[in-house]
């Protein structure tokens with residue numbers, strides 16, 4: 651049997667807005683294998699961050715509600731833990747790198763103290779050892795002059811530097827599971843590559859498991875073992891990295907792959923997926939991608955397809971696959 655560090659089943663997270671309730675995460679299920687990287691991709695607003703925040707039980711602070719589902723971490727349902735037990739796991743066994751580094755750092759704490767505090771609380775590392783470890787961590791994420799940086803406040807640092815500090819904070823307790831939400835967006839290309847290398851190295855050295863969220867398929871190629879493509883709070887396709895690129899089935903996945911900038915020559919116009927992501931409150935019956943899909947059929951507008959296994963390790967939510975299977979495509 652496969653060793654899954656995380657098993658998410660039928661997770662539903664909703665928000666109440668002026669236009670009624672919306673399901674930001676609409677009943678998703680997935681597993682993360684120990685020591686592997688699962689990439690989550692999809693356009694803005696498709697539910698990537700809310701999936702991560704739900705696992706970390708952080709959605710309530712944002713006004714969201716986890717309505718249903720299980721989040722088993724090493725067999726324990728995180729959704730059933732007391733706040734105290736959850737806080738012990740957070741930052742200790744599971745860490746998250748947030749999308750917005752500037753707002754995630756405490757503006758009134760010096761960089762050294764922010765990292766030092768985590769080591770003190772979770773690992774009981776104090777005094778000189780604490781300082782030494784903080785500097786080590788900053789060096790590890792490529793921050794030079796770490797002995798000076800520890801005395802700076804976050805507003806003195808660039809976005810990229812703050813992101814690296816966030817990564818150091820997330821990794822300082824060597825978590826078993828790292829959730830990285832767009833961790834390289836604020837970084838320039840060289841630092842981006844360094845950070846991806848670092849995550850890959852740590853994954854191997856520490857047998858760390860990673861959920862890596864990005865809208866950039868190029869970045870996913872660099873890090874992920876498996877990929878799950880999300881659209882409007884749903885998983886539309888799930889497979890290994892090679893399978894997703896060699897044999898994408900969902901029209902949305904195909905659109906994402908075809909619109910990658912690296913597929914185009916200089917001066918050639920970029921090909922985008924037509925239309926835009928629907929507002930969750932506007933989605934009625936049918937497949938949420940129907941309005942943008944080049945292959946839409948009547949059925950797609952009336953019924954929502956189920957996620958089905960099309961071969962071992964490859965799942966897709968699309969009626970087109972049924973036609974292909976029946977030989978009618």
Ligand SMILES: Nc1ncnc2c1ncn2[C@@H]1O[C@H](COP(=O)(O)OP(=O)(O)OP(=O)(O)O)[C@@H](O)[C@H]1O
Nearest residue numbers: 665674693694695696697698699700701712713930
């Ligand atoms: N605080 C909130 N209040 C109400 N609705 C929210 C809130 N946060 C998220 N949502 C809803 O949840 C949906 C998913 O948001 P989420 O942040 O998970 O998107 P994302 O995939 O991470 O996008 P991005 O790539 O822009 O980070 C949004 O489209 C929005 O409708």
Ligand SMILES: [Mg+2]
Nearest residue numbers: 698699700749
């Ligand atoms: Mg997000």
